[in-house]
Amino acid sequence: MASNITFIGAGNMASAIIGGLIDSGVAPATITATAPSDSELAPVKQRLGINTHTDNNAAVANADVVVLAVKPQIMRNVCEALRDSVQRQQPLVISIAAGLDADTIDQWLGGNNALVRCMPNTPSLVGIGASGLYANAKVSDAQRDVATQLMEAVGIVEWVEEEALLDAVTAVSGSAPAYFFLMFEAMEDAAVKLGLPAATARRLAIQTALGAATMAQQSDKDPATLKQNVMSPGGTTERAIQHMEEAQLRTTIADAMQACADRAQAMATELSGS
Numbered sequence: 001m002a003s004n005i006t007f008i009g010a011g012n013m014a015s016a017i018i019g020g021l022i023d024s025g026v027a028p029a030t031i032t033a034t035a036p037s038d039s040e041l042a043p044v045k046q047r048l049g050i051n052t053h054t055d056n057n058a059a060v061a062n063a064d065v066v067v068l069a070v071k072p073q074i075m076r077n078v079c080e081a082l083r084d085s086v087q088r089q090q091p092l093v094i095s096i097a098a099g100l101d102a103d104t105i106d107q108w109l110g111g112n113n114a115l116v117r118c119m120p121n122t123p124s125l126v127g128i129g130a131s132g133l134y135a136n137a138k139v140s141d142a143q144r145d146v147a148t149q150l151m152e153a154v155g156i157v158e159w160v161e162e163e164a165l166l167d168a169v170t171a172v173s174g175s176a177p178a179y180f181f182l183m184f185e186a187m188e189d190a191a192v193k194l195g196l197p198a199a200t201a202r203r204l205a206i207q208t209a210l211g212a213a214t215m216a217q218q219s220d221k222d223p224a225t226l227k228q229n230v231m232s233p234g235g236t237t238e239r240a241i242q243h244m245e246e247a248q249l250r251t252t253i254a255d256a257m258q259a260c261a262d263r264a265q266a267m268a269t270e271l272s273g274s
Ligand SMILES: NC(=O)c1ccc[n+]([C@@H]2O[C@H](COP(=O)([O-])OP(=O)(O)OC[C@H]3O[C@@H](n4cnc5c(N)ncnc54)[C@H](OP(=O)(O)O)[C@@H]3O)[C@@H](O)[C@H]2O)c1
Pocket: 008, 009, 010, 011, 012, 013, 014, 034, 035, 036, 037, 040, 056, 068, 069, 070, 071, 072, 074, 078, 096, 097, 098, 119, 120, 121, 122, 123
């Protein structure tokens, strides 16, 4: 891992990644995080033992890696104020902001930067995230490895070679935790109608999702085979799956993911013009 990493922004996502890095053996002294006020930074400093700063420019002065972890809406101001320091220091820049394309951020930072754009998801906050990464042409193989290690601190990493594919990543993992939460809600409601207490239903549904995900992860069989293995002919599971297929669940999922990817693309256009 590169020697000095600076996080611009010390919120949920930055804290999760920093926590993961420290757990994986990165020295807290090599990590700096910034936020507008010391009151926000004090708990982070105390909990994680890292360096903190309220001055973004001072914090990138010795950075090999700069992680942009502020909200997309303020990214332009933050980047333009960092332009001179970043041009001087030439760090690897990693943006985790949703919906802002690499070229736009690069321009805001003065151009010609090695820049990785990352699409993480909220389970990163509990160390089981899934991130899609894209690197612009300036990023070296060694810098790609650094970005991989950084995001692997909070989960798995998949690289895409075309930036537009990050919209597909948004549809399959970025937004997808909510799809599963919807499924939990629906299963809980249905189980209550079948007579189970809501709390019991919730625990059973969540544990079953965890079990199914773990089986799918550990097995060398594909999901279709794992599904088939639970379905005995004429049995209960077969009847449930039949209903889902007849109700066009696959089409609903495909349409929802297309809508998600389309929205990601539209938001990038809106945010880049702001
Ligand atoms: N949370 C997720 O699951 C998730 C998923 C995918 C992508 N992302 C992306 O990750 C980024 C961060 O999200 P988050 O959930 O971690 O947001 P967050 O908790 O609101 O954190 C943002 C941080 O930026 C700080 N900040 C505000 N203005 C700043 C400035 N001028 N200079 C330096 N720091 C400043 C904030 O400080 P104050 O609180 O004092 O304003 C706060 O510490 C966003 O771009 C988001 O799109 C998040």
